Amino acid sequence: MAYSNKVIDHFHNPRNVGTLDKAKKNVGTGLVGAPECGDVMRLQIEVDEATGVIQDAKFKTFGCGSAIASSSLATEWLKGKSVDDALKIDNMDIVEELALPPVKIHCSVLAEDAIKAAIADYKSKNGVSVEAQALA
Amino acid sequence: MAGRKIYLDNNATTPCDPRVVEAMVPYFFEHHGNAASRNHPFGWEAEEAVDYAREQVAKLLDADEKEIIFTSGATESDNLAIKGVYEMYSRKGNHIITVKTEHKAVLDTCNKLEKHGAEVTYLDVKSDGMIDLEELEAAIKPNTIMVSVMWANNETGVIQPMKEIGAICEKHGVLFFSDATQAVGKIKTHPREVGVHLMAFTGHKMYGPKGVGALYVSRKNPRVKVTAQMDGGGHERGMRSGTLNVPGIVGFGKAAEIAMNEMEQDAARLSSLRDKLEKGFFELEEVYINGNVNSRMPHVTNISFKHVEGEGLMMTFNQEIALSSGSACTSASLEPSYVLVALGLGDDLAHSSLRFSLGRFTTEEDVNYAIEAIKKGVNHMRDLSPIWEMYKEGVDLSKIEWAAH
Numbered sequence: 001m002a003y004s005n006k007v008i009d010h011f012h013n014p015r016n017v018g019t020l021d022k023a024k025k026n027v028g029t030g031l032v033g034a035p036e037c038g039d040v041m042r043l044q045i046e047v048d049e050a051t052g053v054i055q056d057a058k059f060k061t062f063g064c065g066s067a068i069a070s071s072s073l074a075t076e077w078l079k080g081k082s083v084d085d086a087l088k089i090d091n092m093d094i095v096e097e098l099a100l101p102p103v104k105i106h107c108s109v110l111a112e113d114a115i116k117a118a119i120a121d122y123k124s125k126n127g128v129s130v131e132a133q134a135l136a
Numbered sequence: 137m138a139g140r141k142i143y144l145d146n147n148a149t150t151p152c153d154p155r156v157v158e159a160m161v162p163y164f165f166e167h168h169g170n171a172a173s174r175n176h177p178f179g180w181e182a183e184e185a186v187d188y189a190r191e192q193v194a195k196l197l198d199a200d201e202k203e204i205i206f207t208s209g210a211t212e213s214d215n216l217a218i219k220g221v222y223e224m225y226s227r228k229g230n231h232i233i234t235v236k237t238e239h240k241a242v243l244d245t246c247n248k249l250e251k252h253g254a255e256v257t258y259l260d261v262k263s264d265g266m267i268d269l270e271e272l273e274a275a276i277k278p279n280t281i282m283v284s285v286m287w288a289n290n291e292t293g294v295i296q297p298m299k300e301i302g303a304i305c306e307k308h309g310v311l312f313f314s315d316a317t318q319a320v321g322k323i324k325t326h327p328r329e330v331g332v333h334l335m336a337f338t339g340h341k342m343y344g345p346k347g348v349g350a351l352y353v354s355r356k357n358p359r360v361k362v363t364a365q366m367d368g369g370g371h372e373r374g375m376r377s378g379t380l381n382v383p384g385i386v387g388f389g390k391a392a393e394i395a396m397n398e399m400e401q402d403a404a405r406l407s408s409l410r411d412k413l414e415k416g417f418f419e420l421e422e423v424y425i426n427g428n429v430n431s432r433m434p435h436v437t438n439i440s441f442k443h444v445e446g447e448g449l450m451m452t453f454n455q456e457i458a459l460s461s462g463s464a465c466t467s468a469s470l471e472p473s474y475v476l477v478a479l480g481l482g483d484d485l486a487h488s489s490l491r492f493s494l495g496r497f498t499t500e501e502d503v504n505y506a507i508e509a510i511k512k513g514v515n516h517m518r519d520l521s522p523i524w525e526m527y528k529e530g531v532d533l534s535k536i537e538w539a540a541h
Contacts, residue, residue, distance in 0.1 A: 003451075011451055017520055034538030035484035035523055038445050038463055038472065042522035060522035064447040064463070068520060113539075 003065055004099035010069035015076050018058040020044040028122025030114040039063040039107065041071045043114035045078055045086070047122055054078050054086060059114075066104040070094050070111035078115065083122065089115055142502045144459040146341075146495030147290050147318060147436060152387065153343040153496070159390040160345065163383035171380045172371060182382045189389025193350060196392040197335070198326040202355055205372045206385055209349035210317040213336030214241040216351050216376065217313045220362025221282050221334065222249050225311070229279030231255045235267055235296075236478040238286050242315055246284070255279070263480045264428035265294035269304065276308045287316035287325060287335075291462065291475040291491055292427030293436025295319070302331020311360060317341055321395035322433060323403065327352050333360050339384065343496055344391030348384035351375075398496075406494045407434035409503045413492060414439070416507030420514055422527075426462075426476055426489060435494040438462070438476070440485040443524040444517040449490065452513030457506050462489035 003011075022029045026047045033039040040063065046056040057075040061068045073094055078086050094100070094108035143151070163185060171186045173179025187201070194201040207213045222232065234246055236258050246256045257275045259267050267285065276283075283305050288295045298314065305312040313334040319325050320335075321342030327335045338349035353375070354360045368377030414437055417423050422442035441449060446461030462473035463486070471477075472486035481489075490510075494503070518524040523533060 011448075014520060019525065031522065032539050035443075035487070035533065036482065036538070038447075038483075038487040040521075040523055040538070060520055060525060062443065062448075062517075062521040062523050063445050065451040067445075068448060 006073075006098050007065055007069040007100070010072040010098070011065045014059075014068060014072040016056075016058050016072065016079075017060060019060065020046050020056065020058050025049075025125055026122070028118040028120070028125065030117025030119075030121060032113045032117055033063070033067075033110050035062065039067045039110055041067065041110050041114040043071060043074060043078075043111075043118045045083075045118045045122060047083060047126075049126075052082050052084075054081050054083065063107065063110075064104075066098070066100055066107040067110060069098055070100070070107045071114060073097060074111045074115055083119055086115060087119060140456050140505065142457045142498075142506055144457060144492045144494060144498065144502070144506060146498070147293075147491065147493035148460060149340045149346065150343045150495050151497055152340075152345055153391060153394060155394060156344055156387045156390045160383040160387040163386050167382075169382070171382055172369065182380075185382060185386050186380055189385045189392075192389035192396075193392045196321065196325075196396045197352055198328065199352055200355055202373070203352050205351045205353055205375050206380060206388075207349045207351055207376055208347055208378075208381070209340070210239075210315065210336050210338035211241040211349075213338070213349050213351040214239070214315050215245050216362060216365050217334045217336055217353075218242065218245045218282070218284060219249065219365050220375070221311055221313065221360075222254055223363035224361050225281045229277075229281045231257070231277055231280040232282050232284060233257045233259065233272065233275050233280060234284040235259045235261060235286070237261050237265065237289055237291075237475045238284065239290060239315055239317070242284055242286070261478050264431075265289060265292050265426075265475075265479050266428055266431065267296055267301075269297065269300050272301065273304050273308075276304070276310060280308070280310050282311040282313055284313045284315070287314050287319035288323070288433050289427070289475060290318050291460075291473060292438045292479070293318070293433035293493075294427040295323070295431045295433065297431075298330040298332065305333075306331050311358075318433060318436075321392065322399065322435065324399070327354070333358065334362070339388040339391055342391050342395050345384050345387040348381050348388045350388070402496055403434040406496075406498065409494055409498060409500060410435060410437050410492070412500075413437060413494075413503050413507060416503075416511065417441075420511060424485065426479060426481060426485075435498075436492065438489055438491045440481070440489045441514045441517075442485065442488055443521050443527055444488050444514055446487055446489055449488075449510075449513050449517050452516055453506075453509045457509060459493070460491045462491065463487040 057078040059071040091108035091112040169178030169182035171182040190201040320337035335352040340346040426438040446463035476486040
């Protein structure tokens with residue numbers, strides 16, 4: 001199966017690989033997938049508490065080229081977005097950007113799940129302040 | 137080195153030996169006759185060439201040339217053997233015994249026969265990929281007509297205890313069929329010596345052309361018959377109709393002759409290169425060989441690089457190095473290799489596996505290059521892997537509640 005050039009680029013030059021300190025209050029961590037399924041994604045966001053904007057995002061992924069590219073792309077998109085805007089990222093946007101074939105759509109679903117899980121973790125750590133910001 | 141291409145996927149198919157190609161060429165134009173044309177020289181030349189090739193193939197098997205039925209390949213031979221025996225011996229019984237790690241050409245054929253009234257037992261394998269002989273013997277019943285066990289496995293290279301299986305079949309009076317696709321031409325495969333009555337194999341796994349294979353069918357003690365699955369002109373003593381693929385058969389014969397002469401030296405050279413490959417990979421942590429290392433093909437190794445996904449790993453070097461992965465990430469299902477799962481490997485290790493199959497044209501330089509490139513790939517993938525990071529931090533991965541998807 002031939003990958004798109006964008007997948008190949010993200011695979012060989014993954015953006016934002018790494019680990020944020022998950023103990024920090026303004027860091028949200030999402031770990032999705034399972035080794036038995038051949039895909040595990042860990043996506044982390046670091047949120048500027050004053051503005052609610054994601055200032056940093058990091059990932060590590062166990063998986064195929066599409067899974068790695070999907071999570072790498074997700075971190076690029078997350079940086080600079082508000083937490084609420086980040087929730088609007090749809091897996092089909094990733095499919096389109098990376099030209100993923102049908103058998104690889106699950107990789108984009110996993111990336112969307114990872115984003116949602118990271119945000120949920122951040123929110124559960126900071127529930128009140130995020131709610132307040134959303135209302136403001 | 138830019139533009140380098142290394143082929144370590146010889147269990148998928150081998151390159152055609154140039155000596156084989158050379159032998160085939162005259163049979164496309166100069167001697168283009170139909171081997172079944174009995175009344176002119178074009179036909180005679182073709183028939184003579186087929187007879188000679190049949191002898192070459194028979195010699196490799198230490199068999200009689202009348203025991204060789206040419207087909208289009210191993211898949212057809214598997215179908216002919218299993219369906220042909222099932223039909224021919226239907227009065228004796230309807231029970232077939234096979235193994236979970238067989239090739240799909242055997243398993244799917246058996247599945248289909250089940251829909252037509254066959255009873256099939258699929259034996260498990262032990263963690264080293266070998267069948268349990270006691271389990272095999274216990275599975276034989278009065279209505280058992282055939283045992284089908286592959287000589288060597290395509291994914292792990294594990295060689296089954298053929299002689300012992302043959303003895304059990306002989307004792308109980310059941311036919312023994314073996315898919316020997318991965319073994320013929322690479323190790324000694326003499327069916328009569330081990331008690332195999334039918335044996336499938338193909339040209340393109342032994343440096344011959346694609347599209348030509350054979351089924352060995354024992355002619356005496358016992359004389360085995362199969363019901364033809366292809367009806368027509370009654371070629372191949374009525375067992376397989378269809379105009380013979382003369383150039384292909386000539387190439388297959390030549391490949392058999394070369395294999396017979398060079399098998400031992402090829403095997404010795406390739407097993408030492410294979411060992412070198414494994415030694416190179418063992419410089420990494422958490423590397424496991426899958427399958428019995430004392431009973432396997434000389435040119436094959438199947439290795440799991442833990443906490444790295446096989447298809448992703450392949451992508452780090454697949455512009456330069458060709459091999460296969462036990463990860464099924466490329467297929468529509470997310471199931472990893474059923475062969476590795478049958479060995480009891482966890483799905484995580486099965487997803488992390490690569491199959492290396494060396495061949496006659498693999499050089500030491502290829503192997504040295506592959507070791508370095510693949511080690512680099514494993515390290516790259518581990519740097520990216522969250523589960524490698526957790527493993528390094530001492531997290532017990534089995535305790536994590538993974539969200540399976």
